[in-house]
Amino acid sequence: MRRTLSILVENRYGELARIVGLFSARGFNIESLTVAETLSTDVSRVTLVTRCDDSVMEQIVKKLSEQVRVLEATDLTGVKHVEREMALLSVKAATKAARERVLGLVSAFRAEVVDLSDDGIIVEVMGDWDRINSLIKLLAPIGIREIARTGTVAMARSPEAPRSVALKV
Amino acid sequence: MAAIINSSPQPAILEEELEVEATSETMRGARILCEALIREGVDTIFGYPGGAVLHIYDELLKTQDRIKHVLARHEQGAVHMAEGYAKATGKPGVALVTSGPGATNSVTGIANAFMDSTPLVVITGQVPSLLIGNDAFQEVDTVGITRPCTKYNYLLKDVRDLAEIVREAFHIASTGRPGPVVIDIPKDITAQTAPFTYPDHLDLPGYRPDSYGPIEQVKRAVSKICEATRPILYVGGGVIHSNGSEELLELAERLNLPVTPTLMGLGCFPAGHTLCLGMLGMHGTYAANMAISESDVIVAIGVRFDDRVTGALEKFAPQAEIVHVDVAPSSISKNVRAHFPIVGDARSVIRQMLDLLPRDTEEPSRARLAPWWEQIRDWQVYAPLTYKNSDEIIMPQFLCEELYRLTGGEAIIATDVGQHQMWLAQYYPFKGPRQSLTSGGLGTMGFGFPAALGAQIAFPRRQVVAFVGDGGFQMTAQELATAVQYRTNIKIVIMNNNYLGMVRQWQELFYDRAYSSVNMEWLPDFVKLAEAYGATGLRATRPSQLGSVLERGLATPGVVVMDILVSEEENVYPMVPAGAGLKEMVLG
Numbered sequence: 001m002r003r004t005l006s007i008l009v010e011n012r013y014g015e016l017a018r019i020v021g022l023f024s025a026r027g028f029n030i031e032s033l034t035v036a037e038t039l040s041t042d043v044s045r046v047t048l049v050t051r052c053d054d055s056v057m058e059q060i061v062k063k064l065s066e067q068v069r070v071l072e073a074t075d076l077t078g079v080k081h082v083e084r085e086m087a088l089l090s091v092k093a094a095t096k097a098a099r100e101r102v103l104g105l106v107s108a109f110r111a112e113v114v115d116l117s118d119d120g121i122i123v124e125v126m127g128d129w130d131r132i133n134s135l136i137k138l139l140a141p142i143g144i145r146e147i148a149r150t151g152t153v154a155m156a157r158s159p160e161a162p163r164s165v166a167l168k169v
Numbered sequence: 170m171a172a173i174i175n176s177s178p179q180p181a182i183l184e185e186e187l188e189v190e191a192t193s194e195t196m197r198g199a200r201i202l203c204e205a206l207i208r209e210g211v212d213t214i215f216g217y218p219g220g221a222v223l224h225i226y227d228e229l230l231k232t233q234d235r236i237k238h239v240l241a242r243h244e245q246g247a248v249h250m251a252e253g254y255a256k257a258t259g260k261p262g263v264a265l266v267t268s269g270p271g272a273t274n275s276v277t278g279i280a281n282a283f284m285d286s287t288p289l290v291v292i293t294g295q296v297p298s299l300l301i302g303n304d305a306f307q308e309v310d311t312v313g314i315t316r317p318c319t320k321y322n323y324l325l326k327d328v329r330d331l332a333e334i335v336r337e338a339f340h341i342a343s344t345g346r347p348g349p350v351v352i353d354i355p356k357d358i359t360a361q362t363a364p365f366t367y368p369d370h371l372d373l374p375g376y377r378p379d380s381y382g383p384i385e386q387v388k389r390a391v392s393k394i395c396e397a398t399r400p401i402l403y404v405g406g407g408v409i410h411s412n413g414s415e416e417l418l419e420l421a422e423r424l425n426l427p428v429t430p431t432l433m434g435l436g437c438f439p440a441g442h443t444l445c446l447g448m449l450g451m452h453g454t455y456a457a458n459m460a461i462s463e464s465d466v467i468v469a470i471g472v473r474f475d476d477r478v479t480g481a482l483e484k485f486a487p488q489a490e491i492v493h494v495d496v497a498p499s500s501i502s503k504n505v506r507a508h509f510p511i512v513g514d515a516r517s518v519i520r521q522m523l524d525l526l527p528r529d530t531e532e533p534s535r536a537r538l539a540p541w542w543e544q545i546r547d548w549q550v551y552a553p554l555t556y557k558n559s560d561e562i563i564m565p566q567f568l569c570e571e572l573y574r575l576t577g578g579e580a581i582i583a584t585d586v587g588q589h590q591m592w593l594a595q596y597y598p599f600k601g602p603r604q605s606l607t608s609g610g611l612g613t614m615g616f617g618f619p620a621a622l623g624a625q626i627a628f629p630r631r632q633v634v635a636f637v638g639d640g641g642f643q644m645t646a647q648e649l650a651t652a653v654q655y656r657t658n659i660k661i662v663i664m665n666n667n668y669l670g671m672v673r674q675w676q677e678l679f680y681d682r683a684y685s686s687v688n689m690e691w692l693p694d695f696v697k698l699a700e701a702y703g704a705t706g707l708r709a710t711r712p713s714q715l716g717s718v719l720e721r722g723l724a725t726p727g728v729v730v731m732d733i734l735v736s737e738e739e740n741v742y743p744m745v746p747a748g749a750g751l752k753e754m755v756l757g
């Protein structure tokens with residue numbers, strides 16, 4: 001099952017490697033990973049998307065919480081939260097017909113054109129994972145040359161929202 | 170975080186910049202390290218020198234009246250010694266090694282301490298800061314290699330952080346679930362100077378290990394335990410780490426509870442006590458394994474439901490509700506789901522439980538548990554630990570019993586890994602905590618002798634014995650030189666079956682006795698080996714010699730190696746075959 005984890009960690013070298021190591025040591029792939037500072041420059045938020053079952057996730061979240069420099073680890077899956085991701089999609093569009101089809105999809109998805117050349121268009125799209133995947137699916141038959149995705153960032157809808165496992169115990 | 174991506178080298182630190190606080194004394198990094206260790210109460214360091222730690226060794230010479238350095242003969246030995254010291258004393262052990270091969274040689278010891286939750290601070294030298302990442306001579310990524318087998322590790326980047334990092338390292342190593350912490354120190358930083366001030370507070374916002382459990386949950390657990398008709402206490406290393414043996418004894422006695430310790434828990438409850446059923450698990454007693462399997466409430470304290478303890482998980486204690494007390498949340502409900510999870514250290518939570526018990530519990534417990542105890546006594550009578558003794562050949566179990574008799578059960582004994590380890594666990598009923606030192610989680614051959622040596626150096630006047638196999642002893646036997654150099658009185662008893670016995674046992678039982686690379690074929694003459702190192706060597710080959718050889722060996726001052734030739738193809742029983750349930754023991 002696809003899961004989104006949100007981790008607050010002290011902003012220091014080596015901490016990301018420690019977090020990622022908990023996944024790689026178990027042979028789990030990380031689907032996306034974003035890291036950036038929070039309001040405090042001493043603290044970074046890591047948003048990590050992976051696939052695994054409940055009991056493994058519970059174990060990983062506990063292990064994350066036990067890490068010396070991790071302030072909080074939350075499994076957002078099953079909690080009300082928002083997710084956003086941005087993607088740049090380079091689409092082949094050498095003909096007028098192709099360009100029109102691309103531009104139609106761009107406006108339907110409230111995406112933006114960020115680069116236009118004789119034979120292609122670079123589209124910027126934002127949304128949750130599903131939304132970006134749908135646009136990719138629709139553009140694919142026209143011809144996507146390259147994709148760059150930021151990976152998911154996420155936030156619980158209200159700070160009071162119950163968390164499956166959170167806070168350091 | 171950004172540093173991971175743009176790993177630009179640290180700018181060289183200017184000397185002027187460092188001379189800030191005029192109030193504190195300015196000294197070079199190597200000296201700051203020594204002073205910080207002294208502040209942490211370190212009296213002994215186990216180590217091995219090399220290029221990257223030259224400045225540190227230079228300062229150790231000047232502080233030798235306050236810190237004793239023990240020169241091992243291999244870095245693995247140094248780290249095992251530090252672990253033996255830590256397990257025997259309860260204080261963090263300290264090891265010091267050089268960069269590159271010094272660091273890689275110490276990894277086995279670090280991983281061993283990680284698996285068995287032993288507090289260690291391991292200081293590794295590193296190449297100079299500006300050379301890191303250049304494949305410099307004797308460079309390895311020590312923090313990278315040790316990250317998965319340390320509780321925490323540091324790469325020091327600024328001499329001004331050194332004192333604080335040492336302070337944090339000791340705190341992290343010794344609190345919560347204890348474990349090893351590595352501090353990797355580039356050589357240039359040990360030469361740079363800074364004012365020495367020892368921080369009085371720690372800045373670890375994400376690290377707050379709990380000691381007491383949530384009281385409501387402890388209450389619920391206590392009422393469950395008080396209603397149980399087939400309860401059992403399953404206890405382990407966590408009780409020893411938290412110094413909770415007295416509390417455990419009181420809990421067991423007030424509720425008349427049967428107790429079964431894990432391998433790591435040996436001695437946390439007196440093995441000779443009538444409530445003690447002996448060790449459980451793969452080579453546990455019949456009564457302990459039956460009792461845990463048939464129990465209705467398991468009170469698990471400071472244990473982690475290791476696979477060598479539970480056997481096949483789907484067959485583990487099917488009727489039991491589980492109270493699980495552990496300081497590490499990730500140990501709870503990892504392998505077996507707990508009905509009453511309690512995060513807290515063993516001693517504090519037992520104390521909470523004791524405070525919640527009604528006043529007179531002994532009598533009602535005795536009455537309620539009478540049928541349960543009757544059943545347990547039947548199991549004990551049906552299949553006690555037993556073996557067939559012989560006049561011709563020394564039986565390994567008899568060796569353990571004789572060792573118990575001649576040490577009065579009072580010795581600190583470190584074992585290596587293999588059959589001898591299991592027999593000692595079965596036939597040497599440890600009386601108290603910190604008496605049994607063994608490698609449980611990692612199962613590291615070569616651990617026993619250096620660990621015993623670390624304990625002997627911590628307690629020069631106590632009887633300390635390394636109980637080792639003929640195979641494992643050869644992995645770290647070079648530490649005989651260390652043992653003799655520091656004029657220790659350590660006694661080494663080799664249970665010599667001329668085989669890698671535990672592997673041979675599996676090949677006998679599960680591979681039709683097709684022995685593959687388990688016969689040592691060529692063993693050194695251990696008596697002559699001892700003599701070559703300036704130690705005393707003794708040998709017993711027949712049961713009639715055993716008592717007198719052990720007696721003489723234990724009483725001879727200095728380092729003594731006793732080579733005890735035992736029955737070669739004896740097996741350890743009971744045994745729960747891999748993949749079987751605990752009740753499916755083979756009794757032999």
Ligand SMILES: Cc1ncc(C[n+]2csc(CCOP(=O)(O)OP(=O)(O)O)c2C)c(N)n1
Nearest residue numbers: 587588589612614638639640641669670671
């Ligand atoms: C470093 C290491 N290598 C291999 C093993 C696997 N192993 C476990 S027990 C054992 C045999 C140990 O033989 P010995 O030291 O003679 O002890 P015995 O079992 O005969 O008492 C081996 C090889 C191990 N535990 N540790």
Ligand SMILES: [Mg+2]
Nearest residue numbers: 638639668670
């Ligand atoms: Mg052997």
